[in-house]
Amino acid sequence: MDALYRGLALDGRVRLFVLRLTETVREAARHVETRPTASAALGRAMAAAVLYAAGTKTADAIHLLIAGDGPLGRVVADAFRLPDGALGARGLVERPEIDLPPRSDGKLDVGGAVGRRGTLVVARELAGGPPYRGTAPLVSGEIGEDFAFYLLTSEQIPSAVGLGVLVAGDHTVEAAGGFWLHPLPGAEGEILEVLEARLREAPPVTTLLRRTPFPEAAAQALVGEAGHWETVEPVRFYCTCSEAKAARTLRLLGPKALVEEAARGRPLEVRCGFCRRRYTFPPAALRRLAEAVRSGAEEGRDET
Ligand SMILES: [Zn+2]
Known part of the structure; x- marks a missing residue:
């Protein structure tokens, strides 16, 4: 050990x-x-x-x-x-x-x-x-x-x-x-x-x-x-990645790109560079994220 x-x-x-x-x-x-x-x-x-x-x-x-x-x-x-x-x-x-x-x-x-x-x-x-x-x-x-x-x-x-x-x-x-x-x-x-x-x-x-x-x-x-x-x-x-952090990364794409991705009908995957864990966002989640970016709402925070 x-x-x-x-x-x-x-x-x-x-x-x-x-x-x-x-x-x-x-x-x-x-x-x-x-x-x-x-x-x-x-x-x-x-x-x-x-x-x-x-x-x-x-x-x-x-x-x-x-x-x-x-x-x-x-x-x-x-x-x-x-x-x-x-x-x-x-x-x-x-x-x-x-x-x-x-x-x-x-x-x-x-x-x-x-x-x-x-x-x-x-x-x-x-x-x-x-x-x-x-x-x-x-x-x-x-x-x-x-x-x-x-x-x-x-x-x-x-x-x-x-x-x-x-x-x-x-x-x-x-x-x-x-x-x-x-x-x-x-x-x-x-x-x-x-x-x-x-x-x-x-x-x-x-x-x-x-x-x-x-x-x-x-x-x-x-x-x-x-x-x-x-x-x-x-x-x-130990890795501090999380679904909330992956979502924050996706938000950087901006609402327009998020809606376009959702329209493809396929989930979008974010992979952590440190531990290779995958976070999957189905189209509905991408649309919610786009909406949240537009309204300026913050997702749940879990900073470390
Ligand atoms: Zn990780």
């Missing part, structure tokens, strides 16, 4: 998040039908969104947008704090068919697919609270480095971030996850140097995910000790 582990290390001076996200990313990649390089970008972005959601207790939802100048187009990842205490995640890439040759070190070329110039945008939502939005320029398009740079420059949190996705020969996601380390206030200077030196020697994230017992063995490789673990939160694929 996918899970987010939150803990402390190095005498309580370092906050540590370790995330296993394999099943969640596998499901998202299946829905979005990504090829390997796109799967890696999707999974890394989803891991960053979940790590950030875990570290930001004052948010119900996190939206991450990576807009680079590479062939993949935009990468979107959302993480949600669910009513049962679990974390939910979903993701999307604009061009899921993109697949590049691997880099010389054998890794998937996420930076090449995302692009090295562009913007990372983070938006936080809290029910009843003001929305928050922060941005940072991309550093490498590899997503982990970009997220760490965002945390440092936009939120003043010096961080070490590792994100990884391993794609099998049959193009399914074999492992996905990540970690986020940041010194607690007052411990920044020397600790960061120690961490950075150690992380240069650490194995790839997808190797850490296989270490047992987890997350202690992963922490051992990252910070040289097993860590003190406070909470474990289950993580699963």
